[in-house]
Amino acid sequence: MQHVIIGAGPAGVIAAETLRRLDPGASVKLVGDEQEPPYSRMALPYYLFDRIQEDGTHLRKQPDHFSRNGIEVLRARVTAVNTKARRLTLDGGKELGFDKLLIATGSHPIRPPIPGMDLDGIFSCWTLADGRNIAKRAGKGSRVVLMGAGFIGCIILEALAMRGVKLTVIEMGDRMVPRMMNQVAGGLIKKWCETKGVGVHTSTRVESIEKSGAALKVRLSSDKVLDADVVISATGVRSNLEFLGGSGIETDFGVKVNDRLQSSHPDVFAAGDVCQGRDFSTGEYSVQAIQPTAADHGRIAAANMAGRSVRHQGSVNMNVLDTMGLISTSYGLWMGVPGGESAELRDTDRYRYLSLQFSGDHLVGAQSLGLTEHVGVLRGLIQTRVRLGRWKDRLLKDPTRIMEAYLGCTQALGHNAGVLA
């Protein structure tokens, strides 16, 4: 049995390891198109402000991890998939056969259609190579304009601020992280960043970028013009699907899959940012493009490739962000559901916020600012669909009691433990 995995990010690596465990006799090949050993994009911001060196971004720390585990890592770019002949075409014309294929090719940053985007000094922050370039060009005192205050933009924002650059952020939405936080929380993050010396322009677009001597001029929709040494574009990502043209594998925003993460071709599976998998909260199929979902997908797709039948129950969309020391999280249907109740705690002076969204007797979504303890229990409450009973009223009065609610609803709390001894 020949298992081939395209993409050496978290989904691909976890799938390769899972396959090795579940299908010990099979060949497992991991094909990646970057020069470095498999690494984590999540770790790039920490590389940017020198908390870690390049090897600190590596997904596995032992240099011989893959060879020791019988996983062959190939450096190549896949240009075409022939599902009939079960062969991949690689750049340079070589071919690679497979019995089962996992598409884990991730996503790429989109390039906004703005005049001047091809000028020198404009970067994405997506690969280690991007990280090296930014580290070279954006030093202490450099004027940096960051396009996009979404999740990725905000992660980079912290790293840039730590590098000591003069930072201005441009966001089209009316607040920061508009697809992760509501008006109140997104507004508070904006205010927090401003008090830390970052310029934040929301409800604003970049109209054009022009060269001006050694620097760049960034023209905004507000007619304001910013001088910049470096512009970083973080305006969103899209699944890497181009090479699937002509393969017959059905795609939408990502590769379309069933509950076993199987594509329209029975021997081809998908995982991670390229996979349009089930969302736990909505029951619909969407591209989540987050680390925990990539890990879920990699494990489940591999189990199915190894001949087990494992169903993906859906991943909870969740994010955690640290914007210059202000930590925010969001989970599931954080925006609430029609007819659902909600609980909110606002302490705007201290940048504390907690919002819980209920559907009937269940927690279905949440957002927090400044919560670093027991925050994962929000996932537990959502994903176990635990019936809250009288704890719902208690949470409506005091949403901070999430941990007590979880324990109260799921543990015996000692009522009956005595009779068991």
Add this chain to the structure above:
Amino acid sequence: MLKALQIEPEKCTGCLQCELACSFQAEGVFNPSKSRIKIFTFHDEGRFVPYTCTQCSEAWCMHACPVEAIVFNDRTGAKEVLADVCVGCKVCTIACPFGTVNYDQDDKVAYKCDLCGGAPECAKACPTGAITYVDADHTGLARMRAHAAKTANVGASA
């Protein structure tokens, strides 16, 4: 033989000795806010519930870590955070559905119970036997019984 923490909430008096012992062992300070084990107080029921990581086999935290900073200790069964490898991304803290992986804003790393390498201080410090360190098989059976009892009591405790 693997051992595990067994927690019997009905024996807990809420004295917080475990939190002090834990924070001192882990951080060198007597500071309950740094403790890996927490006592939750239920005033309405008049009960205290010690709670910490169960070292669950799913290991959501470990699988969600993007940089292999959470590792399995095959001697104790604990999932341990390697503080020098952790970048502080906090994905483990949102991934753990039990809420037992926290983020330390002072040290900028994630932290969780590591069973003190096989000699948990919380169990040693507990004066009432609410926290004991016993054969994992035993707690497995106790957990099954507790689960069965809980299922039978859903109506009563809702």
